[in-house]
Amino acid sequence: MLAREIESGRLTEEKISGMATPDALTALTELSGVGVWTASVVLLRGLGRLDVFPPGDAGVSRGLRELLHLEPGASVDRAVERFGDYRGYLYFCSLGNNLLAKSLIHPAPLTPQVPP
Numbered sequence: 001m002l003a004r005e006i007e008s009g010r011l012t013e014e015k016i017s018g019m020a021t022p023d024a025l026t027a028l029t030e031l032s033g034v035g036v037w038t039a040s041v042v043l044l045r046g047l048g049r050l051d052v053f054p055p056g057d058a059g060v061s062r063g064l065r066e067l068l069h070l071e072p073g074a075s076v077d078r079a080v081e082r083f084g085d086y087r088g089y090l091y092f093c094s095l096g097n098n099l100l101a102k103s104l105i106h107p108a109p110l111t112p113q114v115p116p
Helices: 004-007 013-017 023-027 034-045 056-068 077-082 088-101
Strands: none
Touching: 004 088, 013 023, 056 088
16 A cells, blocks of 8 residues: 555655654554554655664564673663664664674774775
8 A cells, every 4th residue: 555655646755754753654554554663664764764663573673682682582662762863773783783693794894904
């Protein structure tokens, strides 16, 4: 339904961008088949709203627990809330940590590499 709304022009990036985050979440979740997680990911990854953290993402929560050295199964809600309007960064940190752990990306060198 989200794709149809965008394709038809009834929902545009400009419309959503002009809304406060809570209003944008409401507008998106009112669409059939769009839940809070999907709406949050659209706002965070699609529109760069860093004040959004997709709730209920088990993989991201697991990654955050690892990064924050929390017990398995511990809630990450407090840590997420402490980041306030920048909580979306935690989502990306968790994803990056997962990619590092799988050797799909590599850390930058500690000292800049100067070409010979």
